[in-house]
Each structure stands twice: as structure tokens, then as C-alpha cells.
Amino acid sequence: MKDICIISEGHLIDSGLLSEILNLILEDSLEYIIEKISIGKTPGESSRAEIRIFAEDEAHIREVLPKLIRLGAYEKGAVNGRYVPSGRDAHAPEGFYSTTNHRTEVYDRDIWNPVEDMRMDAVIIRKEERYICTKIRDVRKGDEVLCGSDSVRAYPPAVEKKDDGFAFMTNEVSSERSYDVAVDMVAEELKQLKEKGGRMVVVCGPVVIHTGGAAALAALIRAGYVQGFLGGNAVAVHDMETVYYGTSLGVDMKNGKPTHGGHNHHMRAINRINGYGSIRAAIEAGDLSEGLMYQVIKSDIPFCLAGSIRDDGPLPETVMDMIEAQGQYAEIIRGCDMILMLSTMLHSIGTGNMTPSWVKTVCIDINPAVVTKLADRGSGQAVGIVSDVGLFLNALAGRLGLEY
Ligand SMILES: NC(=O)c1ccc[n+]([C@@H]2O[C@H](COP(=O)([O-])OP(=O)(O)OC[C@H]3O[C@@H](n4cnc5c(N)ncnc54)[C@H](O)[C@@H]3O)[C@@H](O)[C@H]2O)c1
Numbered sequence: 410m411k412d413i414c415i416i417s418e419g420h421l422i423d424s425g426l427l428s429e430i431l432n433l434i435l436e437d438s439l440e441y442i443i444e445k446i447s448i449g450k451t452p453g454e455s456s457r458a459e460i461r462i463f464a465e466d467e468a469h470i471r472e473v474l475p476k477l478i479r480l481g482a483y484e485k486g487a488v489n490g491r492y493v494p495s496g497r498d499a500h501a502p503e504g505f506y507s508t509t510n511h512r513t514e515v516y517d518r519d520i521w522n523p524v525e526d527m528r529m530d531a532v533i534i535r536k537e538e539r540y541i542c543t544k545i546r547d548v549r550k551g552d553e554v555l556c557g558s559d560s561v562r563a564y565p566p567a568v569e570k571k572d573d574g575f576a577f578m579t580n581e582v583s584s585e586r587s588y589d590v591a592v593d594m595v596a597e598e599l600k601q602l603k604e605k606g607g608r609m610v611v612v613c614g615p616v617v618i619h620t621g622g623a624a625a626l627a628a629l630i631r632a633g634y635v636q637g638f639l640g641g642n643a644v645a646v647h648d649m650e651t652v653y654y655g656t657s658l659g660v661d662m663k664n665g666k667p668t669h670g671g672h673n674h675h676m677r678a679i680n681r682i683n684g685y686g687s688i689r690a691a692i693e694a695g696d697l698s699e700g701l702m703y704q705v706i707k708s709d710i711p712f713c714l715a716g717s718i719r720d721d722g723p724l725p726e727t728v729m730d731m732i733e734a735q736g737q738y739a740e741i742i743r744g745c746d747m748i749l750m751l752s753t754m755l756h757s758i759g760t761g762n763m764t765p766s767w768v769k770t771v772c773i774d775i776n777p778a779v780v781t782k783l784a785d786r787g788s789g790q791a792v793g794i795v796s797d798v799g800l801f802l803n804a805l806a807g808r809l810g811l812e813y
Pocket of ligand 1: 446537587614615616620640641642643644646673675715716717719720721722752753756774775779793797798799
């Protein structure tokens with residue numbers, strides 16, 4: 410029988426983390442005994458448990474350890490990490506440690522060291538005394554890549570649980586009853602972020618334009634609540650279509666009726682922008698003087714329109730090189746405090762994949778299955794709201810007292 414001792418610290422009882430860890434151990438056919446446990450008496454105090462796990466062989470324990478690390482447990486008496494040089498570009502040595510999106514530390518040089526640029530599905534490379542989360546495609550020959558998981562400690566949000574209004578709503582997908590509460594909570598969160606100079610990034614789909622939410626979102630940007638804008642070709646195309654022709658997907662934005670010849674308005678909008686060379690140039694020429702993209706560019710917030718195979722045009726600003734677009738997205742969300750995901754499954758999932766778990770995310774979509782999927786992507790700080798996105802944005806701007 411082989412055994413190791415793991416330590417788990419944090420809000421073990423109220424978050425259900427301890428039972429999750431013990432269930433995982435049993436499900437994976439290991440045995441355990443709790444050697445020591447101290448339980449926090451007040452909600453602010455954290456708990457600590459030392460759990461010894463047993464298996465027939467060492468390999469079985471090593472197989473289960475990464476799953477326990479994902480839950481914030483770490484090996485007692487951690488050893489210095491094993492770093493193996495990569496043999497070629499875009500390739501990690503066998504046995505590389507695959508990262509989670511939680512705040513992470515690695516044990517090396519006999520101390521715990523923080524890992525930079527945390528994101529899921531990456532590797533950790535050591536550069537002198539820095540430990541950097543890196544996509545496999547960005548690994549270069551000779552980079553020292555961390556192998557094995559016995560020197561890793563992760564901090565899922567349940568370990569670092571904060572008691573604020575947001576935490577109260579976390580991991581809930583709001584029903585109709587709690588919709589007003591959810592809008593209030595987002596408005597309150599945005600006010601606080603703005604006051605303390607935090608960063609909020611919006612991920613925006615074209616449905617925001619179709620549902621009449623663009624003016625409310627533009628008002629949020631104008632009022633300084635948004636510090637980054639992520640989307641695709643369509644949101645910009647339909648925004649231009651609305652500004653130039655008063656339609657979105659050919660439907661009149663005032664009376665909701667299809668317009669004669671409206672089906673080609675989006676192509677005329679793309680062509681009109683192409684005539685200037687870019688959206689920015691159309692603004693500078695005075696041809697585009699309102700709308701969502703106008704506000705994004707005028708407010709000088711960083712933005713990226715990531716291309717897709719569905720795109721018409723695309724507009725000159727749309728980034729069709731996917732690696733480049735992913736890089737720009739990652740740069741815009743770097744260090745942000747909150748992400749508002751507005752009715753785009755594609756770009757929200759893409760953003761979620763590169764977001765650390767401590768960033769607050771709010772997902773608004775009319776399809777409950779999409780909301781659940783987005784709110785449940787390894788982030789412990791996600792709130793899902795099932796709603797028409799136009800109604801949501803107008804309610805939010807109203808709560809913030811914005812005029813538009
Ligand atoms: N003309 C074009 O160039 C064009 C047109 C459409 C899409 N695209 C591109 O295709 C890609 C995917 O597009 P996408 O992000 O729109 O599609 P998506 O399927 O990823 O997401 C659309 C989401 O909107 C939700 N939704 C629908 N109606 C809603 C409402 N009233 N309120 C709230 N949510 C609602 C859906 O449930 C869905 O989850 C993007 O890159 C986009 O730019 C391009």
C-alpha cells in the first residue's frame with residue numbers, strides 16, 4: 410500500500426469543498442483517513458485538513474493528484490518541481506503539468522512561488538526566477554517546462570471565498586423571480602468597480618443590436634463602466650447597418666417589420682465602411698457619428714473583433730488570424746476584474762477559456778442551457794442570467810441612471 414498526505418485549506422465546510430475532495434478520493438477507488446482537522450468557528454475563519462490517501466500503487470495516487478489539486482489540495486512536504494527542457498518549438502515534454510484557471514503557486518527553490526498569466530489548458534515554464542503560464546504553441550525549444558503535479562498548489566475560489574453580494578449570487582442561474590435582484594447586483598458591482606478604478610470587459614454578440622440593446626450598452630461605455638470590448642464581425646456589421654439604414658438583419662428597428670430590400674443592408678454597410686478603409690476612418694470622415702462601435706472607438710477603449718467562418722465581408726477591423734485574435738482577446742482581459750458576456754456563445758466560451766477563475770463573470774443569454782454552460786466553466790465567480798439581452802441592458806442602464 411502506498412500513501413501520501415494532502416493538505417486542504419480554506420472554506421472547506423460551507424463551500425462543500427471537503428466533501429467534494431473526500432467523494433473524489435472514494436470515486437477514484439482510493440482510501441483515506443483524516444489525520445488532522447481544524448474548523449473555522451466564524452464565517453471569516455478558514456479551516457484546514459490533513460488527509461492521508463492510500464492506494465495499491467504510487468501511479469494510481471499520481472493519477473488522482475491533479476484532480477485534487479484542481480480542488481485546492483496540495484501535497485504535504487511538497488518537493489521542488491521537476492523542470493524538463495522542451496526538445497522543440499510548440500512541444501512540451503511528456504508528463505507536463507496541465508494548468509487550471511485558478512490562482513496557482515509552484516514549489517521550487519524550497520519556497521512557494523506565484524505563477525504569472527494564469528489560464529487553463531496551458532503549461533508552466535520557469536524563466537530564471539519567474540514561473541509563467543504558457544500555451545503549448547508558445548513553448549520554445551529549450552524552455553524549462555514543469556512536469557508532474559507534486560509541486561503545485563491551486564486556489565479555487567471556494568478556498569478564497571469572499572462574502573460580498575456577488576458571492577451571494579455566484580453559481581446561480583437566475584429564475585424570473587431573482588431577475589431584478591440580478592440586475593441590481595450587476596449595477597451595484599459596476600458602480601463599485603468604477604469607484605475603485607477597476608476594469609470591466611464586455612463580450613458582445615450581434616443579438617445586442619437586433620434586440621435594441623446597443624444604445625444602452627453605448628451609454629454604459631460613454632459613462633466609463635466598460636474598459637474593453639470583445640466581439641466578432643457581426644456585432645459591428647449590424648451596428649453599422651442600424652446606423653446607416655435603421656435596420657438590423659433587414660428588420661426595421663422602430664417597428665420590428667422587415668423592410669423592402671433590407672436583406673442586403675448589412676452588405677451595403679460593409680461596402681460603405683470598406684469605402685473608407687476602416688470603421689475608424691469612417692468616423693474620422695464624419696460619415697459614422699453614432700452607434701455602438703462609434704462609442705467604443707470614440708471612448709478609446711481597447712477592442713477586438715475576432716473573425717469566424719460565418720463572416721460576411723469581413724469588416725477591415727475584423728481579425729481573421731485566429732491566433733492573433735486570441736492573443737488580442739487575452740491582452741484585453743489581462744488584469745480585468747469582471748466580464749459581462751452578452752449573448753454570444755462563441756466569443757463567450759473563447760473568452761472563458763482564457764480567463765482566470767477569480768475574475769467575476771456575468772453571462773446573459775436567452776437560452777438556459779447556454780447560460781448554464783457559460784456559468785459553469787470552472788469559474789467559481791460566475792452568475793448566469795436568463796434574459797433577452799436588450800431588456801437586460803436597458804434595465805441595467807436604467808438602474809445606473811444613464812440617459813440615452
Ligand atoms: N454577417 C456576419 O458576418 C455574421 C452574422 C452572424 C454571425 N456572424 C459571426 O458568427 C459568430 C457566431 O455568432 P454569434 O456570437 O451571434 O452566435 P452564437 O450562436 O455563438 O451566440 C448567439 C447567442 O445568442 C443567444 N440569443 C439569441 N437571442 C437572444 C436574445 N434575444 N437575448 C439574449 N440572448 C439571445 C443564443 O441563445 C446564443 O447563445 C461570430 O463570430 C459572429 O461575428 C457573422
